[in-house]
Amino acid sequence: xxxxxxxxxxxxxxxxxxxxxxxxxxxxxxxxxxxxxxxxxxxxxxxxxxxxxxxxxxxxxxxxxxxxxxxxxxxxxxxxxxxxxxxxxxxxxxxxxxxxxxxxxxxxxxxxxxxxxxxxxxxxxxxxxxxxxxxxxxxxxxxxxxxxxxxx
Numbered sequence: 001x002x003x004x005x006x007x008x009x010x011x012x013x014x015x016x017x018x019x020x021x022x023x024x025x026x027x028x029x030x031x032x033x034x035x036x037x038x039x040x041x042x043x044x045x046x047x048x049x050x051x052x053x054x055x056x057x058x059x060x061x062x063x064x065x066x067x068x069x070x071x072x073x074x075x076x077x078x079x080x081x082x083x084x085x086x087x088x089x090x091x092x093x094x095x096x097x098x099x100x101x102x103x104x105x106x107x108x109x110x111x112x113x114x115x116x117x118x119x120x121x122x123x124x125x126x127x128x129x130x131x132x133x134x135x136x137x138x139x140x141x142x143x144x145x146x147x148x149x150x151x152x
Contacts, residue, residue, distance in 0.1 A: 026081075029089035035081035036093075041074035046140075049120075053133055059126040071136070072117035079110040094149040106147055113139030 026034075045067040051057040052064065087097055099106050116136040123132045 026083065027089070028083075028086040029091055031081045031083055031086035032089045032091050032093045032095075035078045035086075035095075036091075038074045038078035038081065042071050042078070042140075045071035045074070046137075049133055049136075052129065059129060061124045064123050064129065065121045068117050068120035068123070068136075072114055072121070075110065075114045075117060079107070079114065082106075094151060096147050096149055099147045102146075106143070109139060109143045109146070113143065 048057070048063060048067045049071075052059055057063075082095065082099055084100060087093065087095060087100060113136065116132070116139050120132040120136055123129050
């Protein structure tokens, strides 16, 4: 009989294998649609944070934490949705080919931006909000400048 710890380890391995198999089976069009949907979730979270930054909405640490968590989750999801071959599909994509030719830098920018969103979740004072938002925004801008075709 397996111990609880071994059972959890094997359960985790099973989940990881299932995710890997499902990611491998995803079509280019599905990957494009899913990453666009994830990025819409990022946009929604940023809209809330932007309203706070513009003083259209009062600073609320709980709202900042929830929005930043949503952004971090959607960014982490999107980061996994750029498999090889998903530069083209049956739907329009704004992803530049450089994502796949400069993958190491792309992944590093994504990782840094996810971390900025995670860090922002601990912002509890209004004074700490602008620099945290600036760090997050800088990550988004870096990625978009290098790896996103501008929408017309």
